[in-house]
Amino acid sequence: MLIVKKFGGSSVADAECIRRVANTIVKSYKEGNKVVVVLSAQGDTTDELIEKANEINPNASKREMDMLLATGEQQSVALMAMAIEAMGYPVVSLNAFQCNIYSTSTHSNARIKNISVERIENELDNKNIVIITGFQGINRNLDVTTLGRGGSDTSAVALAAKLGADVCEIYTDVDGVYTCDPRIVKGAVKLNEISYDEMLELATLGAKVLHNRSVELAKKYNVNLVVRSSMSDAEGTVVKEEAKVEKMLVSGVAVDKNVARIALIGLKDEPGTAFKLFSLLSKKKISVDLIIQSIGRSDTKDISFTVTRDDFKETIAILEENKDSLGYSEVKTNTEVAKVSVVGAGMATNSGVAAMLFEATFDAHINVRMISTSEIKISLLVDEKDADRAAEVIHDKFINTGIKARE
Numbered sequence: 001m002l003i004v005k006k007f008g009g010s011s012v013a014d015a016e017c018i019r020r021v022a023n024t025i026v027k028s029y030k031e032g033n034k035v036v037v038v039l040s041a042q043g044d045t046t047d048e049l050i051e052k053a054n055e056i057n058p059n060a061s062k063r064e065m066d067m068l069l070a071t072g073e074q075q076s077v078a079l080m081a082m083a084i085e086a087m088g089y090p091v092v093s094l095n096a097f098q099c100n101i102y103s104t105s106t107h108s109n110a111r112i113k114n115i116s117v118e119r120i121e122n123e124l125d126n127k128n129i130v131i132i133t134g135f136q137g138i139n140r141n142l143d144v145t146t147l148g149r150g151g152s153d154t155s156a157v158a159l160a161a162k163l164g165a166d167v168c169e170i171y172t173d174v175d176g177v178y179t180c181d182p183r184i185v186k187g188a189v190k191l192n193e194i195s196y197d198e199m200l201e202l203a204t205l206g207a208k209v210l211h212n213r214s215v216e217l218a219k220k221y222n223v224n225l226v227v228r229s230s231m232s233d234a235e236g237t238v239v240k241e242e243a244k245v246e247k248m249l250v251s252g253v254a255v256d257k258n259v260a261r262i263a264l265i266g267l268k269d270e271p272g273t274a275f276k277l278f279s280l281l282s283k284k285k286i287s288v289d290l291i292i293q294s295i296g297r298s299d300t301k302d303i304s305f306t307v308t309r310d311d312f313k314e315t316i317a318i319l320e321e322n323k324d325s326l327g328y329s330e331v332k333t334n335t336e337v338a339k340v341s342v343v344g345a346g347m348a349t350n351s352g353v354a355a356m357l358f359e360a361t362f363d364a365h366i367n368v369r370m371i372s373t374s375e376i377k378i379s380l381l382v383d384e385k386d387a388d389r390a391a392e393v394i395h396d397k398f399i400n401t402g403i404k405a406r407e
């Protein structure tokens with residue numbers, strides 16, 4: 001079998017972890033498999049590198065940030081190869097440049113476009129274990145890019161798709177995908193299977209157990225994807241086209257704390273105002289999430305929206321630069337907010353979900369600041385301090401009490 005195994009930062013945090021993972025890799029190799037391994041940077045390395053950069057230049061260009069952040073993954077692949085060498089097995093570590101992992105040019109948030117896998121295939125044919133840097137790519141100028149936080153999952157799935165791997169195993173510090181982050185909700189339940197679509201929603205709404213683009217790619221190329229623990233042999237969660245789960249009204253709850261809210265007060269109440277605002281942001285590749293527009297009073301209105309905290313500073317700078325053309329009177333901001341979302345295909349046909357959700361937050365005295373709904377999800381914006389409790393009460397209401405969808 002050809003197997004792609006990805007290990008996240010906490011799984012390779014120190015020498016002991018690296019040796020444990022090296023054993024897992026070698027065991028699979030000795031069983032006769034071709035093994036390709038994708039690694040993240042060790043432990044908190046990526047955060048530490050960001051801090052280091054901030055000490056020197058808090059406004060560093062994204063290109064130079066990518067040059068710096070990509071070094072974290074390069075360290076872990078070399079160290080892992082050394083651990084496997086020490087065990088006496090043939091191994092080679094490679095970075096994105098050596099593996100031709102071509103991406104778009106958007107530094108800090110690039111997308112993989114193409115991988116030419118000859119080098120990897122040659123190494124496998126020569127009986128080598130191949131250890132590859134996650135998270136990084138190269139653009140058409142051969143500059144280093146990174147794929148966004150958590151992007152090593154996407155490197156692994158893209159490689160699995162391109163190599164035609166039999167399975168792509170994502171090893172992490174939990175033993176699978178749960179109905180909510182088990183660190184936030186103690187009663188979260190492990191799922192044996194989840195569909196690509198539901199996993200994609202959960203990942204996009206903040207369940208960082210998988211990078212959302214990795215799920216998108218897995219669905220597109222029908223990659224056999226498994227999430228499992230690097231610490232135990234427990235069976236993981238299979239992510240697949242059709243999951244055999246009870247038809248629950250809600251399949252999961254996700255919390256996203258990487259959210260900032262911005263309100264523009266006193267905008268002109270005329271056609272084109274929202275267009276002007278959001279096209280300015282989209283030109284700078286800033287994604288806007290929740291949006292609320294107030295009912296106009298006399299000839300003005302207010303628009304509130306959320307962006308990621310990573311984009312907050314840049315968004316404010318753009319708004320200030322364009323104050324005259326946008327014509328608002330005041331900007332109000334809040335970076336201590338979080339988004340709590342419930343996901344479930346069963347919601348589309350059930351009208352009671354929103355009411356139940358608000359009952360749960362009302363009973364817990366949690367103030368809801370913004371709301372957004374779609375066919376299979378409802379998101380609430382709450383104060384960050386209330387977010388974990390909101391997830392807990394919502395999870396309790398929908399999942400622990402086992403409310404099933406009406407057919």
Ligand code: ADP
Pocket residue numbers: 007008009010011040150171172173174176177178179180181182183202206207208209210252
């Ligand atoms: P890695 O470093 O291995 O990539 P991450 O920290 O990126 O690990 O992702 C694993 C973490 O995702 C878990 O420790 C858990 O706290 C969090 N998580 C969030 N939502 C979920 C969920 N629904 N199921 C499992 N884990 C989740």
Ligand code: ASP
Pocket residue numbers: 008009040041046047072134135148149150151152153
């Ligand atoms: N090291 C990167 C990060 O911390 C990529 C990853 O872990 O997937 O975001």
Ligand code: MG
Pocket residue numbers: 008150153208209210211
């Ligand atoms: Mg991750």
